[in-house]
Amino acid sequence: MALTTSCSKSADVTTTAGGVKLVHKGKLTTCTHLPYAPFQSEKNGKVVGFDVSLMDLVAKQLGVKQDIIDKSFETIKTGADLNAGLCDVAAAGMTITPERKQNLDFSDPYFDADQALLARKGVDAKSLDDIKGSKLKLGSQAATTGEDLAHKKGVDSQSFESSDAELNGLRTGQVDVLVQDYPVVQNWLKDSAVKDKFVLVGTVPTGEEYGFAVKKGGNPKLLAAVNKAIGQAKKDGTYKKLYEQWIGPMPKDGAAK
Numbered sequence: 001m002a003l004t005t006s007c008s009k010s011a012d013v014t015t016t017a018g019g020v021k022l023v024h025k026g027k028l029t030t031c032t033h034l035p036y037a038p039f040q041s042e043k044n045g046k047v048v049g050f051d052v053s054l055m056d057l058v059a060k061q062l063g064v065k066q067d068i069i070d071k072s073f074e075t076i077k078t079g080a081d082l083n084a085g086l087c088d089v090a091a092a093g094m095t096i097t098p099e100r101k102q103n104l105d106f107s108d109p110y111f112d113a114d115q116a117l118l119a120r121k122g123v124d125a126k127s128l129d130d131i132k133g134s135k136l137k138l139g140s141q142a143a144t145t146g147e148d149l150a151h152k153k154g155v156d157s158q159s160f161e162s163s164d165a166e167l168n169g170l171r172t173g174q175v176d177v178l179v180q181d182y183p184v185v186q187n188w189l190k191d192s193a194v195k196d197k198f199v200l201v202g203t204v205p206t207g208e209e210y211g212f213a214v215k216k217g218g219n220p221k222l223l224a225a226v227n228k229a230i231g232q233a234k235k236d237g238t239y240k241k242l243y244e245q246w247i248g249p250m251p252k253d254g255a256a257k
Contacts, residue, residue, distance in 0.1 A: 013085070016062050020221045023085050028059040028066045031087035033073040035164050038187045038246040039093035040068075050246035051091040054110065055212070057229040057238065058089070074143045079103035082215040088222060089214055093181065095145045096211040105216055107226045109209035115146045116185040117202040118170065119177035126202040128153040131177055139175035141166050145208060146179040170198065177201065181208075183247055 014025040023029050032051065035041040040049040047068045059066040075081045076090045077100055095113065096106045117125065125131045131138050132155045140147035140157040150157050158175055160166040163184055169175050182203060188194045214223050233239040243250055 016064070018062065018221065018225070020062055020225055021219055022062075022064065022088050022222075024067065026064050028055065028062060028064050028089065029087040030055050030066055030068045031071045031076050031081045031090045032068055032092045033076060033162070034070045035162065036093050036184065037163075038183060040091070050111075050242060051093060051212075053242045053246065054230065054233065054239075055089065055091050057233055058226050061225055061229050073141075077104075077143060079213075079216055082213070082218070088219065089212055089226065091212050093184075093210055094213065095208045097145065100213075103216055104213035105219070105223055106211035106213050107223060108230055109211055110230050111183075111210040113181045113183060113208050113210060114206050115149060115179055115204035115208075116182040116200055117177055117179055117204070118167075118185050118188070118198050119201045120170070121197060121199050123176050123201065125177050128155050128179070128204065130202075131155055136176040137174070139166050139169045139178035141180060144181075145206070146181065149204065149206065150179055167194070179204070186248065 014022050016022065032040045032047070034047065038049055039051040040047055052066070052068070055066050069087055071081050071086070073092060076092050077094060081087055082090060082104070090104065094100070096109060100106070117127070117131075119125055123136065125134060125136055128150055132153065138150060138155055138157040140150055140159055141163055142159045142161055147157060147159060157179070158169060160169055163180060166178050166180060167188060170178050185200060189200065212226050214226070230239070233242070240250055
């Protein structure tokens with residue numbers, strides 16, 4: 001999937017045969033925030049990942065191609081990009097929260113995600129309470145639920161714009177440990193250079209669920225199409241295939257964690 005950029009409001013809202021409104025003819029325009037592997041990242045000039053593959057299913061259902069725009073997570077989660085007509089749908093490994101529901105219409109949940117703590121080897125911390133008590137330096141990704149959780153626990157953190165910048169902060173010693181979604185940390189640890197220096201020291205069960213989002217009150221037929229694609233993928237085995245391709249083995253209970 002090719003990556004494009006956009007800063008202006010679309011002027012050519014169109015409607016598919018099924019009555020779904022799109023900001024560009026023949027395209028399902030997706031706002032995401034890069035990089036956030038394994039959900040979305042750039043590889044060999046293309047944007048790939050679990051979210052990308054699921055959105056491709058929606059696009060295929062609508063008879064169009066997916067086009068991806070890289071935007072700030074802040075403007076995605078507040079609905080600003082969707083309200084400005086920059087994209088049709090937001091797919092950014094985004095947790096469904098009551099606050100975000102005020103600005104976005106979310107799809108059915110498609111992924112369960114706990115938080116994880118990644119630290120330099122030798123750092124003694126298994127929880128946010130340990131980090132606070134030992135006065136360790138914590139890194140977090142800006143505008144995320146992991147950062148919010150740390151702050152609610154009374155742990156100050158150094159905020160990084162992206163997941164890659166957060167990991168680099170750990171690499172360069174700016175922080176001792178970081179908090180990030182568990183599947184993202186899992187993906188980092190596939191890299192031997194990361195695995196040699198850092199270790200998963202703890203998980204933080206949160207009950208978080210990811211959802212895709214459309215403009216608040218603005219595109220109910222597209223939301224229905226997204227839910228239909230998710231449901232069909234889970235029924236016909238496509239979801240499991242994509243999960244194992246991008247995330248890893250499915251949990252034995254069938255849940256996406």
